[in-house]
Amino acid sequence: MSEIPLSRPDITDAEIDAVTDVLRSGRLSIGPQQERFERLVAMRCTRHHGVAVSSGTAGLHLVLEALGIGPGDEVITTPFSFIASANCILMVGATPKFVDICPQSLNMDPNQLDAAITPKTRAIIAVEVFGQPRHMDAIEAIARKHEVPLIEDACEGLGGRLGDRPVGSFGRASVFGFYPNKQITTGEGGMIVTDDDRLADLCRSMRNQGRAQMSAVLAPTDDADDASAPDTGAWLDHPRLGYNYRLSEVAAALGVAQMQRLDEMLEARRDVAERYTALLLDQPDLVLPAAAPGCEADLSWFVYVVRLGTQYNRAARDRVIAGMRRHEIGAANYFPCIHLQPFYRERFGFGPGDYPIAESISDRTLALPFHNHLAAKDAELVCQTLAVMLQREQLLLEE
Numbered sequence: 548m549s550e551i552p553l554s555r556p557d558i559t560d561a562e563i564d565a566v567t568d569v570l571r572s573g574r575l576s577i578g579p580q581q582e583r584f585e586r587l588v589a590m591r592c593t594r595h596h597g598v599a600v601s602s603g604t605a606g607l608h609l610v611l612e613a614l615g616i617g618p619g620d621e622v623i624t625t626p627f628s629f630i631a632s633a634n635c636i637l638m639v640g641a642t643p644k645f646v647d648i649c650p651q652s653l654n655m656d657p658n659q660l661d662a663a664i665t666p667k668t669r670a671i672i673a674v675e676v677f678g679q680p681r682h683m684d685a686i687e688a689i690a691r692k693h694e695v696p697l698i699e700d701a702c703e704g705l706g707g708r709l710g711d712r713p714v715g716s717f718g719r720a721s722v723f724g725f726y727p728n729k730q731i732t733t734g735e736g737g738m739i740v741t742d743d744d745r746l747a748d749l750c751r752s753m754r755n756q757g758r759a760q761m762s763a764v765l766a767p768t769d770d771a772d773d774a775s776a777p778d779t780g781a782w783l784d785h786p787r788l789g790y791n792y793r794l795s796e797v798a799a800a801l802g803v804a805q806m807q808r809l810d811e812m813l814e815a816r817r818d819v820a821e822r823y824t825a826l827l828l829d830q831p832d833l834v835l836p837a838a839a840p841g842c843e844a845d846l847s848w849f850v851y852v853v854r855l856g857t858q859y860n861r862a863a864r865d866r867v868i869a870g871m872r873r874h875e876i877g878a879a880n881y882f883p884c885i886h887l888q889p890f891y892r893e894r895f896g897f898g899p900g901d902y903p904i905a906e907s908i909s910d911r912t913l914a915l916p917f918h919n920h921l922a923a924k925d926a927e928l929v930c931q932t933l934a935v936m937l938q939r940e941q942l943l944l945e946e
């Protein structure tokens with residue numbers, strides 16, 4: 548492990564006690580913790596329903612399936628994101644269509660979205676990349692105009708706001724992910740939030756093997772798959788195809804404890820980001836992440852990603868990352884373009900030049916170590932090491 552890791556979860560005694568209580572309770576799946584966690588996240592997003600699932604990817608998959616999207620349908624999304632925001636489209640047999648990004652926000656460019664919508668477009672998946680909510684309102688308005696459902700992939704944006712709207716309140720449904728590098732974690736986990744009763748019911752059924760809706764009181768505590776168990780009730784009735792995308796009570800209890808500390812953790816992340824910005828402000832070769840002036844977007848800090856100036860290329864960026872790793876500093880190339888992943892090139896014929904803004908930015912971005920307790924001295928060390936690597940690149944440019 549790197550001496551200064553790229554990310555690190557923030558786990559206190561509150562989380563450890565919450566998890567221990569569940570372990571002692573004997574109910575490890577489908578219970579009160581799941582319902583509490585769902586309520587907390589839904590309330591934060593001003594949504595009626597929360598549906599806890601086993602990952603953000605599972606949540607995106609369920610929403611697409613619940614919307615009836617499948618082969619022959621097209622879904623528009625961004626090429627600059629974690630691959631799951633496009634993979635879910637392939638999981639239902641639909642075709643991904645990408646729209647290039649805005650170079651300031653790094654989110655899908657609403658100015659290009661309108662023209663990309665065709666009669667085959669069945670949904671739009673918009674992402675708050677690196678926790679930046681800008682354009683989500685404009686994208687929502689375009690989706691409404693075309694009567695195409697918007698799915699907000701909010702996996703990186705919990706706690707952010709755009710004007711008076713929280714991240715997680717845009718479109719037909721929003722999906723969060725709780726992998727350990729996220730603002731809150733359940734180890735693995737995710738959540739769908741929506742106001743749509745039917746969509747929520749379908750997702751609840753499909754996360755649970757297609758079973759009819761079942762309350763925690765009715766779900767068996769053990770022998771879940773034993774048809775001879777006397778108390779199974781409707782446990783073995785499956786009106787539709789479903790998956791096992793449930794979130795365990797252990798994970799949900801962790802999520803409840805993390806949600807109760809969300810504001811405190813967001814503040815800690817903001818402090819770390821501000822420290823980085825102060826340390827890097829004078830670096831002429833870097834573009835720093837920041838809210839645009841006059842924009843009322845409250846970014847929720849997921850990662851701290853800097854961008855090398857346009858005089859540098861991908862090889863330079865990769866050398867900077869490798870140099871930092873040699874000094875035991877976790878740094879990473881967030882994100883490689885999705886359409887240029889080998890699988891997408893082969894299957895859909897994408898190639899370099901298809902989405903030039905995303906490609907140019909993706910070649911020059913790097914994520915620095917970022918977590919709630921990143922010490923001031925560690926942030927300084929990261930920035931000093933980055934400065935040394937950049938000096939080396941300047942010399943190479945001058946050669």
Ligand SMILES: Cc1ncc(COP(=O)(O)O)c(C=O)c1O
Pocket residue numbers: 601602603604605628629631632674700702703723724725726736737
């Ligand atoms: C934008 C985005 N979408 C989807 C996901 C998928 O979430 P998970 O890893 O929980 O499946 C992630 C998480 O890493 C993400 O960053």
